[in-house]
Amino acid sequence: MTSTDLVRPLWRALVVFRVITWFFACLGVYTRWDGLYRPTGAIALLAVMAAWTVVVSIGYSRSWGRRNTRFAVLDLVVTIACMAGTLLAQPLSHIQNGASVLTSVWVAGPVVALAIARGRDGGLLGATGICLALVLLVGPDQWVRVLNAVQLLLVAGLVVGYAATTTRRASIRLTEAIAAEAAAAERIRLSRSIHDGVLQVLAQVQRRGKAMGGEGAELAGLAAEQEVALRTLMTGRPTVSSQGTVDLCALLLPLATTSVDVVVPAGQVLVDAHTASELVAVVNEALGNVREHAGPAARAWIVVEDLPGEVMLSIRDNGRGTTSERFAQAAAEGRLGVSQSICGRIADLGGTAEVRTAPGEGTEWEMKVGKA
Incomplete structure (x- = not known):
């Protein structure tokens, strides 16, 4: 070599x-x-x-x-x-x-x-x-x-x-470019094999399972989740940059599932490691709230925007929604998922967090934090 x-x-x-x-x-x-x-x-x-x-x-x-x-x-x-x-x-x-x-x-x-x-x-x-x-x-x-x-x-x-x-x-x-090129070539090779074999089988399982209903429909749902996981794996990209910062997009892409879409810029969105870990924790907390409160059929969208000097992270769902008063009531009752795990983390990073929600209209979080 x-x-x-x-x-x-x-x-x-x-x-x-x-x-x-x-x-x-x-x-x-x-x-x-x-x-x-x-x-x-x-x-x-x-x-x-x-x-x-x-x-x-x-x-x-x-x-x-x-x-x-x-x-x-x-x-x-x-x-x-x-x-x-x-x-x-x-x-x-x-x-x-x-x-x-x-x-x-x-x-x-x-x-x-x-x-x-x-x-x-x-x-x-x-x-x-x-x-x-x-x-x-x-x-x-x-x-x-x-x-x-x-x-x-x-x-x-x-x-x-x-x-x-x-x-x-x-x-x-140069080392990073060579490694990225090798990883991309390997992903392409695996993608061809997986697309020709595994993904086709999973797609067939989804179609047949839905047609069968019952346990077959449950199996079809599992196949759909694995298909998303495989596609995410094939499109993954390096996490750490040459400057020691972390690509936030690479950490959020694996969170995609059949009910969660992750939309990120084509290029890297570089932040320091602590900021990246806190934002990932915020997203996981928000997705946990979606699974628990938004309803079984709810979908969620995670959107990352690279702005000058800061990163904007949006998390939206089409679930049941709620009212601002319910958030205040939850904090008063000692349920601190929103006030501490989301708002508290963003405040510690020196950022801002806003939530928009209404009954029947889902919930949308918009958070901004600095890159440095």
Whole structure:
């Protein structure tokens, strides 16, 4: 199976960058060899840098190194220590008088690593750490000498961090799209088989059962319910989005039965998980009232509308209906299904709930809640 992790190539590029920049550091030492105060110290520093390059190359090539931000922070600490290791080859006075820091552009490695791992904030954290270490080495009076390096590190942290965040979001969306496509293809395959077999049998049972009457009619009703359940299963869609929100429509569609119709928009209606669970509970309470009070032949309709900044949920039935006074009387008698399970939940969500009912005209609930 092809990997959909679009961030992984950035880690591979970082490994290549770290190796190449180590060779640049070696070239820098070679070109400055005659000006080194202690050449053996420079060789020791390059050896340490080579060893750490191997370590981070292995780490960033494995999932444990890519997912563990502490490894990138450790990379930052070791890199700063290597910058200080320039003192093995050059006295501090030489560095502050113009001698170069021997680690060269190799020090940008942890900046890129933190940017990939933690986005813009991680990149800025890494760049700030390296820049502070660089300014301390060259001295506050000589910071202008490293201004270009400071600017490049900060820009690299910002740009790579933004690119990594964008790429990670694209990777999540791609994974979801592939999963949705696979699920849709599987539903289509199952739909063909079910339509050619199970649904036809259920339709025949409904026709024959109604014609037989008695227990046959009861069997026909059960077959009709199973047909609705199967059709709902075949048209189901993913519940959780890439932003961690929940598609309210996907949670309400399974509530459809032979006596309950669910009408939702073609696209997702995204709300947070708590709001979604409370709205589903409200709908179940309303449907329970329909079954208990509206009459055996009553039908119910659930309609979801996606409005700017809010969701409107309508629940209507064609049952016996009642009066507003009966709702108040039920609350006074301690029957809190309407006042608490419906109105109370909507109020807790910061929304509004209105009910319209009259004897013989059914009952209609209209509820509005914010998406956030």
